Amino acid sequence: xxxxxxxxxxxxxxxxxxxxxxxxxxxxxxxxxxxxxxxxxxxxxxxxxxxxxxxxxxxxxxxxxxxxxxxxxxxxxxxxxxxxxxxxxxxxxxxxxxxxxxxxxxxxxxxxxxxxxxxxxxxxxxxxxxxxxxxxxxxxxxx
Numbered sequence: 001x002x003x004x005x006x007x008x009x010x011x012x013x014x015x016x017x018x019x020x021x022x023x024x025x026x027x028x029x030x031x032x033x034x035x036x037x038x039x040x041x042x043x044x045x046x047x048x049x050x051x052x053x054x055x056x057x058x059x060x061x062x063x064x065x066x067x068x069x070x071x072x073x074x075x076x077x078x079x080x081x082x083x084x085x086x087x088x089x090x091x092x093x094x095x096x097x098x099x100x101x102x103x104x105x106x107x108x109x110x111x112x113x114x115x116x117x118x119x120x121x122x123x124x125x126x127x128x129x130x131x132x133x134x135x136x137x138x139x140x141x142x143x
Contacts, residue, residue: 025086032096033077036070043071043139049111050078050128052092061091069130071139074099078126093126099140107133
């Protein structure tokens with residue numbers, strides 16, 4: 001076997017391992033969400049932008065056109081598609097928030113600043129940008 005062929009095979013094997021890792025991490029991260037068809041979706045934007053204000057890493061490592069915002073009758077979901085969900089979780093953008101835990105949602109020049117209480121009662125803040133800000137704000141205030 002030639003060296004070039006061997007390098008191609010090694011590259012393919014490494015690529016498969018990387019994809020499998022992203023798949024496994026994403027599957028685990030998204031396991032907190034039920035099937036989208038089992039809930040009443042009030043608002044959804046599959047191509048939103050956003051970042052968490054938790055740290056400098058999360059501020060600079062936000063999601064650009066890969067954040068999936070889902071508002072149901074009683075929850076707000078911030079998530080992404082399968083292969084990026086593990087990274088989204090690392091950057092504090094993977095959340096399943098009961099609407100009652102949202103303490104503030106204000107629009108500013110950067111987007112919508114969303115303040116809410118985490119699972120342990122800690123304060124969290126994310127900034128999101130969605131296509132229809134008015135419809136999003138209306139949908140989370142209904143709950």
